[in-house]
Amino acid sequence: MxxxxxxxxxxxxxxxxxxxxDWLIALFFFVMVASLFPLGIGPDPKLLxxxxxxxxxxxATLASLLSLSRLFADDHRDGSLEHMVLSPEPTxxxxxxxxxxxWLIYGIxxxxxxxxxxxxxxxxxxxxxxxxxxxxxxxxxxSLLGGVGAALTLGLRGGGVxxxxxxxxxxVPALIFGAGAVDGVLAGTGAEAHLSLLxxxxxxxxxxAPWIAAAALKVSLE
Amino acid sequence: xxxxxWSDFWDMGGYGLYVWGSYAVTAACILMEVILLKRxxxxxxxxxxxxxxxEES
Amino acid sequence: MNLYTYASPAxxxxxxxxxxxxxxxxxxxxxxxxxxxxxxxxxxxFQQSEAYRVIFIHVPAAWMGMFIYLVxxxxxxxxxxxxxxxxxxxxxxxxxxxxxxxxxxxxTGALWGKPMWGAWWVWDARLTSTLILLFxxxxxxxxxxxxxxxxxxxxxxxxxxxxGAINVPIxxxxxxxxxxxxxxxxxxxxxxxxxxxxxLTGMLIMAFAxxxxxxxxxLARVRAIILERERHTEWVKDILER
Numbered sequence: 001m002x003x004x005x006x007x008x009x010x011x012x013x014x015x016x017x018x019x020x021x022d023w024l025i026a027l028f029f030f031v032m033v034a035s036l037f038p039l040g041i042g043p044d045p046k047l048l049x050x051x052x053x054x055x056x057x058x059x060a061t062l063a064s065l066l067s068l069s070r071l072f073a074d075d076h077r078d079g080s081l082e083h084m085v086l087s088p089e090p091t092x093x094x095x096x097x098x099x100x101x102x103w104l105i106y107g108i109x110x111x112x113x114x115x116x117x118x119x120x121x122x123x124x125x126x127x128x129x130x131x132x133x134x135x136x137x138x139x140x141x142x143s144l145l146g147g148v149g150a151a152l153t154l155g156l157r158g159g160g161v162x163x164x165x166x167x168x169x170x171x172v173p174a175l176i177f178g179a180g181a182v183d184g185v186l187a188g189t190g191a192e193a194h195l196s197l198l199x200x201x202x203x204x205x206x207x208x209a210p211w212i213a214a215a216a217l218k219v220s221l222e
Numbered sequence: 223x224x225x226x227x228w229s230d231f232w233d234m235g236g237y238g239l240y241v242w243g244s245y246a247v248t249a250a251c252i253l254m255e256v257i258l259l260k261r262x263x264x265x266x267x268x269x270x271x272x273x274x275x276x277e278e279s
Numbered sequence: 280m281n282l283y284t285y286a287s288p289a290x291x292x293x294x295x296x297x298x299x300x301x302x303x304x305x306x307x308x309x310x311x312x313x314x315x316x317x318x319x320x321x322x323x324x325f326q327q328s329e330a331y332r333v334i335f336i337h338v339p340a341a342w343m344g345m346f347i348y349l350v351x352x353x354x355x356x357x358x359x360x361x362x363x364x365x366x367x368x369x370x371x372x373x374x375x376x377x378x379x380x381x382x383x384x385x386x387t388g389a390l391w392g393k394p395m396w397g398a399w400w401v402w403d404a405r406l407t408s409t410l411i412l413l414f415x416x417x418x419x420x421x422x423x424x425x426x427x428x429x430x431x432x433x434x435x436x437x438x439x440x441x442x443g444a445i446n447v448p449i450x451x452x453x454x455x456x457x458x459x460x461x462x463x464x465x466x467x468x469x470x471x472x473x474x475x476x477x478x479l480t481g482m483l484i485m486a487f488a489x490x491x492x493x494x495x496x497x498l499a500r501v502r503a504i505i506l507e508r509e510r511h512t513e514w515v516k517d518i519l520e521r
Contacts, residue, residue, distance in 0.1 A: 219434040
């Protein structure tokens with residue numbers, strides 16, 4: 001069973017490695033969006049530190065949402081998606097593999113660049129540490145929820161925007177707990193509560209989203 | 223609750239704008255929904271009748 | 280009478296036709312009674328004087344907004360499990376009414392907040408959660424609009440309602456959590472006015488009125504959907520002839 005999961009994962013990672021441009025676009029989008037806010041709001045360090053967590057989290061959310069609509073799109077276009085769904089292996093694993101691949105390709109780079117942006121927002125070192133931890137837990141949630149959105153909007157016109165419209169309301173708890181964790185550190189009240197709630201939300205999403213996405217895939221492919 | 227006069231009733235203790243603003247919008251939404259529903263049902267019937275006549279002719 | 284008799288659109292169409300007047304009339308009567316109690320029986324609130332009377336539509340609307348979303352998820356699940364077309368039609372029939380109630384809850388909440396909290400929009404936990412609930416409704420309706428194939432649209436909407444319903448309690452919890460943390464000094468969270476029993480009864484009567492109204496409207500809308508989708512059947516032809 002896990003062989004199929006690893007096979008899907010390896011396939012997607014090699015595909016992404018060949019088209020290095022894709023995940024760089026999402027990365028630069030993240031940097032650009034985050035850098036626009038100081039231009040709009042002003043360079044005052046105290047203010048930037050206050051809005052920093054929220055801005056970075058929203059920018060990370062939008063950056064990985066950007067790439068979600070293509071989660072199944074390429075395979076759907078050349079028909080390989082249908083073969084994979086019709087294969088004896090459960091579709092849930094296919095969706096899980098795809099979401100995991102999306103997280104590795106688009107989620108992890110956000111983590112690597114986040115400290116640089118954290119410095120840009122005058123966040124202290126411990127806050128940046130918690131920011132990384134919260135993003136580490138938060139981004140897979142988005143890849144899983146995004147899997148549902150991508151499966152539902154497979155092949156629809158305006159799929160990308162529609163996907164964002166469907167998924168963002170579901171992502172609110174993760175945003176609140178994630179940004180709240182960094183705020184907790186800044187305010188000195190500690191971030192354990194937020195991070196544990198974020199982790200709980202991740203586990204729930206892990207339990208729910210792949211099955212619904214698999215069902216959505218079957219619905220979309222009929 | 224006895225209202226001294228009708229003008230007191232509309233004034234609603236100084237909060238007339240907010241109370242009646244809320245009730246007015248609620249009434250408007252409900253009426254709009256009912257009217258749209260009735261009109262929609264009528265249109266559906268007429269459209270289906272026309273489509274049937276085309277199919278049969 | 281087995282489980283599926285009323286699952287067939289034909290029988291349900293006539294059943295709904297008979298039920299609508301009952302629900303519509305009872306909703307109308309309950310509304311009149313509720314409003315009478317609300318304005319002519321319920322006393323002035325010592326804290327909010329007369330402004331609290333918005334509660335008689337704000338709370339029922341908020342309840343209905345959330346309740347209808349959960350009912351949609353329920354019918355969606357039934358439709359997915361038993362493959363009954365009528366359940367999907369009911370999901371489609373409920374969505375607009377749920378969205379309208381959620382909008383009414385937001386509007387009346389904002390208007391009620393102005394005299395109490397001094398601002399047209401306050402990031403109060405309940406208002407914010409209701410706002411996100413409205414986004415969920417808009418998401419489902421946008422999905423239906425984007426999918427032309429009826430069968431796929433039904434199932435996709437049902438799945439979205441399902442994952443939405445699972446998340447609604449979490450969204451409400453996380454927003455309340457977020458609100459208590461960022462308790463701004465300016466926002467003094469006035470809890471609902473201590474409910475004199477007469478106020479509560481007025482509100483409950485209005486809640487039932489809203490519930491019966493929703494049933495009547497949903498049944499009426501589902502009848503139109505049934506006609507639309509079953510137009511090639513004999514019985515619809517007879518109805519159209521009449």
